[in-house]
Amino acid sequence: MSKLLKKDKLKDLLGKLSDTGFITYGPVEKNGTTLFQKVKGDEVLLNFENSSKPPKEILFPQTEKMFDLTIENHRITGTIEVEMPSTPILLLGIRPCDARAIKVLDKLFTWDSIDPYYVNKRERATIISFSCTQPTMPLDSCFCTSVGGGPGSGEGADMLWTDIGDAFLVESLNEKGENILKLGEGIFTDATGDQESSTNAAKQKASDAIIRKLETDGVPEALEAAFDSDYWTEFAQRCLGCGICTLLCPTCHCFDIQDVLANGKGRRERVWDSCQYPYYTMHASGHNPRPEKMFRQRNRVYHKFLYSEKNLGLLGCVGCGRCISGCPVNIDIIEVVEGAKEAMR
Amino acid sequence: MSDNVYKPHTATITDIQLEAGGGRPIKTITMQVDDVSVRESFYHKPGQFTIISIFGTGESVFAIASLPNKDGIVQVSAMKVGNVTSKLHELEVGDKVGVRGPYGNHFPLEEWEGKNIVFIGAGIGISPVRSVYQVAIQPDEIKKYGKVTLIYGARTPADLAFKEEFKAMDTRDDLNLWLCIDWKFGPKGPTGETAAEGWPAINMAAPGETEIPDGVNKFTCFVPQLVEVVKPDPENSIVVTCGPPIAIKFITQALEKLGWKSDQIYTTLENRMKCGIGKCGRCNIGDVYVCKHGPVFTNEEIKNMFNEF
Amino acid sequence: MMDFQDFEAKIKSQAKQWLESGEVKFVIGYEKSHDSLIARPVFIHDAKDVDKLYWGPDCISNLTLYLVDEMKKKPKRGEEPFTHAVGIVVKPCDSKTIVELIKENMVPRERVKIIGVATENSINPDKLEAAIKDIPPGKRGGIRFIDDGNKNYIIKYDGGELKVPQEELEADKCKVCITHKPVIHDILVGESNEPFVPDEFEDVKKLEEMTEDQRWNYWKEHLSKCVRCYACRDVCPLCYCEECVFDKEKPFSWNEKSVQLRENTFYHMVRAMHLAGRCVDCGECDRVCPMGIPIREINRFLIKRAKERCKVFSGINVEDKPMFGSYDIDDPGEEIW
Numbered sequence: 009m010s011k012l013l014k015k016d017k018l019k020d021l022l023g024k025l026s027d028t029g030f031i032t033y034g035p036v037e038k039n040g041t042t043l044f045q046k047v048k049g050d051e052v053l054l055n056f057e058n059s060s061k062p063p064k065e066i067l068f069p070q071t072e073k074m075f076d077l078t079i080e081n082h083r084i085t086g087t088i089e090v091e092m093p094s095t096p097i098l099l100l101g102i103r104p105c106d107a108r109a110i111k112v113l114d115k116l117f118t119w120d121s122i123d124p125y126y127v128n129k130r131e132r133a134t135i136i137s138f139s140c141t142q143p144t145m146p147l148d149s150c151f152c153t154s155v156g157g158g159p160g161s162g163e164g165a166d167m168l169w170t171d172i173g174d175a176f177l178v179e180s181l182n183e184k185g186e187n188i189l190k191l192g193e194g195i196f197t198d199a200t201g202d203q204e205s206s207t208n209a210a211k212q213k214a215s216d217a218i219i220r221k222l223e224t225d226g227v228p229e230a231l232e233a234a235f236d237s238d239y240w241t242e243f244a245q246r247c248l249g250c251g252i253c254t255l256l257c258p259t260c261h262c263f264d265i266q267d268v269l270a271n272g273k274g275r276r277e278r279v280w281d282s283c284q285y286p287y288y289t290m291h292a293s294g295h296n297p298r299p300e301k302m303f304r305q306r307n308r309v310y311h312k313f314l315y316s317e318k319n320l321g322l323l324g325c326v327g328c329g330r331c332i333s334g335c336p337v338n339i340d341i342i343e344v345v346e347g348a349k350e351a352m353r
Numbered sequence: 354m355s356d357n358v359y360k361p362h363t364a365t366i367t368d369i370q371l372e373a374g375g376g377r378p379i380k381t382i383t384m385q386v387d388d389v390s391v392r393e394s395f396y397h398k399p400g401q402f403t404i405i406s407i408f409g410t411g412e413s414v415f416a417i418a419s420l421p422n423k424d425g426i427v428q429v430s431a432m433k434v435g436n437v438t439s440k441l442h443e444l445e446v447g448d449k450v451g452v453r454g455p456y457g458n459h460f461p462l463e464e465w466e467g468k469n470i471v472f473i474g475a476g477i478g479i480s481p482v483r484s485v486y487q488v489a490i491q492p493d494e495i496k497k498y499g500k501v502t503l504i505y506g507a508r509t510p511a512d513l514a515f516k517e518e519f520k521a522m523d524t525r526d527d528l529n530l531w532l533c534i535d536w537k538f539g540p541k542g543p544t545g546e547t548a549a550e551g552w553p554a555i556n557m558a559a560p561g562e563t564e565i566p567d568g569v570n571k572f573t574c575f576v577p578q579l580v581e582v583v584k585p586d587p588e589n590s591i592v593v594t595c596g597p598p599i600a601i602k603f604i605t606q607a608l609e610k611l612g613w614k615s616d617q618i619y620t621t622l623e624n625r626m627k628c629g630i631g632k633c634g635r636c637n638i639g640d641v642y643v644c645k646h647g648p649v650f651t652n653e654e655i656k657n658m659f660n661e662f
Numbered sequence: 663m664m665d666f667q668d669f670e671a672k673i674k675s676q677a678k679q680w681l682e683s684g685e686v687k688f689v690i691g692y693e694k695s696h697d698s699l700i701a702r703p704v705f706i707h708d709a710k711d712v713d714k715l716y717w718g719p720d721c722i723s724n725l726t727l728y729l730v731d732e733m734k735k736k737p738k739r740g741e742e743p744f745t746h747a748v749g750i751v752v753k754p755c756d757s758k759t760i761v762e763l764i765k766e767n768m769v770p771r772e773r774v775k776i777i778g779v780a781t782e783n784s785i786n787p788d789k790l791e792a793a794i795k796d797i798p799p800g801k802r803g804g805i806r807f808i809d810d811g812n813k814n815y816i817i818k819y820d821g822g823e824l825k826v827p828q829e830e831l832e833a834d835k836c837k838v839c840i841t842h843k844p845v846i847h848d849i850l851v852g853e854s855n856e857p858f859v860p861d862e863f864e865d866v867k868k869l870e871e872m873t874e875d876q877r878w879n880y881w882k883e884h885l886s887k888c889v890r891c892y893a894c895r896d897v898c899p900l901c902y903c904e905e906c907v908f909d910k911e912k913p914f915s916w917n918e919k920s921v922q923l924r925e926n927t928f929y930h931m932v933r934a935m936h937l938a939g940r941c942v943d944c945g946e947c948d949r950v951c952p953m954g955i956p957i958r959e960i961n962r963f964l965i966k967r968a969k970e971r972c973k974v975f976s977g978i979n980v981e982d983k984p985m986f987g988s989y990d991i992d993d994p995g996e997e998i999w
Contacts (some may be wrong), residue, residue, distance in 0.1 A: 041954045083448075086449065121358050219800035246705070261634070262634030268918055297661055340697060
């Protein structure tokens with residue numbers, strides 16, 4: 009049976025979790041931008057559009073120290089491993105699309121070899137999704153229902169909370185979710201059947217409100233055929249090559265590794281990178297396998313809709329629409345993919 | 354032992370050889386992993402690659418050139434082109450570097466027993482090819498194969514790497530060695546002049562018809578033409594080749610003229626890499642990750658990839 | 663009153679004429695897609711495609727960026743240098759960019775054919791998004807604008823219309839604009855009798871009145887959000903270096919890729935300095951920032967300094983000398999920032 013959390017009890021819950029060691033990240037407003045940051049209670053946004061930067065940055069930070077370098081007599085001689093913390097993390101209020109994106113990252117970062125930095129944080133994390141039933145959602149660019157998700161999907165999350173006015177209807181989806189219910193004993197109450205059915209109605213309403221659609225049938229076949237087509241030159245002509253579409257994508261995971269020396273100390277860190285940048289693929293010799301913007305845009309689309317499925321078994325796009333709303337020149341991935349299908353017809 | 358896949362093991366440089374001078378010198382650098390307990394994990398097969406750290410500068414990917422060993426000895430041949438290789442060229446014996454790996458697949462030497470093998474290297478591409486042939490031409494090993502042929506070309510005599518090794522090979526009668534250096538270039542292509550004494554020219558229009566004087570195995574021509582001169586027989590044979598993309602393209606065309614099939618031709622691909630384990634993106638050719646699915650591919654496999662080299 | 667439909671027709675017919683006569687290789691203009699809120703860049707190579715061209719107050723992008731791209735293209739070795747001209751649709755602010763580009767020898771005057779469109783104001787996409795919340799979802803893309811002559815836009819959508827005061831949608835840059843007429847053009851579309859107010863840099867005062875600490879805190883908050891997508895640089899038509907110092911990797915990188923306040927600030931300061939005395943305040947950097955960093959405020963600060971101390975006001979006259987490219991014995995000798 010579902011549980012209920014009164015909105016005015018949220019602070020109590022977070023306080024109680026904090027007492028047991030949890031660090032909570034939630035959506036907050038900072039200078040007009042929604043971001044995921046460490047929160048205590050009151051500042052958590054309960055009615056928000058999606059964050060500008062996807063919450064993947066909590067598990068896979070844009071800049072992350074990998075280890076320190078040891079310096080002896082002005083020479084760097086080795087490495088010192090960083091400590092992997094064990095404090096539990098609560099990821100509160102992430103959108104169902106972004107929770108599904110974490111499934112893609114899970115696959116990638118455990119694909120044959122384990123990425124210790126991601127996996128450490130992932131194991132410590134409990135993910136609470138908020139259904140997109142608030143009046144601010146869905147956005148015009150949302151298309152999660154076309155790529156297997158939905159505004160009330162709990163996929164990838166440990167708990168799903170749905171806003172039903174002055175309370176959240178709380179669904180626990182696995183053991184990590186049960187653990188939160190146990191820690192919050194006395195704060196959660198039982199939900200009534202009416203509340204459950206109004207939750208389902210709200211989810212359905214949100215789902216119906218999503219207008220943008222992408223017909224994914226036939227996309228892999230069209231992309232297989234379209235690789236050498238002139239089609240890609242057309243929309244890539246207006247591309248700025250800025251990388252917003254990839255940096256803000258919840259499933260994009262490319263990174264660069266760099267050594268940094270400063271103030272007598274050294275460290276190796278990884279930083280998000282983007283396939284939209286020419287230097288990303290450039291060989292030391294100057295040869296570049298993807299020398300033009302069209303090849304780089306093509307790689308982004310193919311990675312989402314062809315390669316990801318082949319290699320990880322999951323579509324690389326969750327339909328959050330950030331690349332559509334964020335693109336300065338309106339390169340619209342739905343239009344691009346539909347267009348490729350059309351061009352190959 | 355650390356289970357952090359990104360953490361390199363410290364190694365000490367034990368030997369440095371200057372293989373070729375010129376504007377882009379090549380050095381072969383040998384190092385040994387310091388931690389005795391992990392040395393065995395560096396056991397590698399020909400074709401695999403390693404990622405070497407110059408601490409404070411960064412990491413770079415190299416084909417492993419050393420013979421398979423359990424002593425943590427890793428050898429690479431590096432041309433001075435980028436930031437990491439430039440620093441690597443400045444290092445001295447005793448300096449510390451980081452190594453991780455070995456990564457990727459390898460040349461299936463065990464499947465080639467009883468077959469003829471032709472090794473073809475162009476420029477720095479000889480380095481990954483060498484990782485295979487130096488295993489195959491060990492006196493005990495070479496008996497397992499049929500005829501073994503080695504074809505190698507560089508821009509100028511000064512650019513030819515591993516000269517001492519080739520001199521030694523030239524005296525062996527269980528393998529056939531062929532070398533070439535490029536034509537000098539004028540504004541409109543090859544000038545036709547012979548670049549150096551003792552390197553006779555080849556009939557570029559019809560290389561296959563060039564008459565070869567007895568005992569001569571060094572020519573002025575490009576590697577693809579030399580292949581046409583040598584005319585390796587495709588029957589029960591395989592080719593291992595590596596070089597700049599343009600050279601591979603023409604070498605393949607030359608081999609196809611001689612009747613070779615693309616599944617007989619093995620090569621190793623390189624792309625920019627950072628992680629080496631399929632996470633960081635960037636080395637993909639279509640859905641194929643060079644670091645995970647390669648770097649060794651047959652031409653047949655390459656033909657099935659998207660054209661994105 | 664701005665008759666956008668009429669302007670659009672004139673733009674189309676001019677583009678058609680140039681393409682048919684072969685005077686231009688292609689025309690850079692705006693188009694409106696079914697799903698996009700605002701107009702987007704389009705490249706018309708064939709006279710039969712001119713009907714794609716669109717005009718309205720939502721033509722926000724500064725298209726001169728693509729003009730620079732075309733001018734940077736070099737012929738293959740041994741081939742004749744390119745001489746073809748490109749047609750382009752510009753607003754007054756974009757026309758100022760062309761002046762700067764001509765001053766800096768990036769665009770030869772004879773290689774650009776300019777359709778200058780008189781503009782009173784452009785809209786701010788965020789304000790537009792907020793103003794049209796009442797339009798049913800699915801119908802917000804592809805909206806059209808009509809100027810009702812009373813300082814309102816009639817926003818037409820499939821199945822209805824909405825009246826919104828122009829002031830409510832106006833982009834901030836338009837409030838301080840000094841001309842409604844393109845400063846350089848081959849053909850002028852429309853005219854405006856709207857008087858404009860001299861720019862007194864009122865908006866810069868907010869920053870100037872802050873103490874140094876307050877100002878640093880203000881920027882610290884904003885710059886720490888930067889994701890370093892470099893969109894502000896990539897969209898800027900005056901950021902045309904062959905290789906940007908922030909991309910350079912060999913022989914070493916000048917800054918770390920790590921996203922932290924120190925490196926972000928370094929980037930933003932260097933970007934701003936390179937535009938001092940050149941920036942024409944087209945506002946594109948500010949518009950494209952995905953993290954809402956008020957980049958224009960930095961630019962405006964520098965525009966004011968350049969004007970006060972070096973008597974330079976960019977984008978007005980092709981005969982002016984570029985600030986950093988000229989020497990004057992009466993130069994104040996003090997730094998401009």
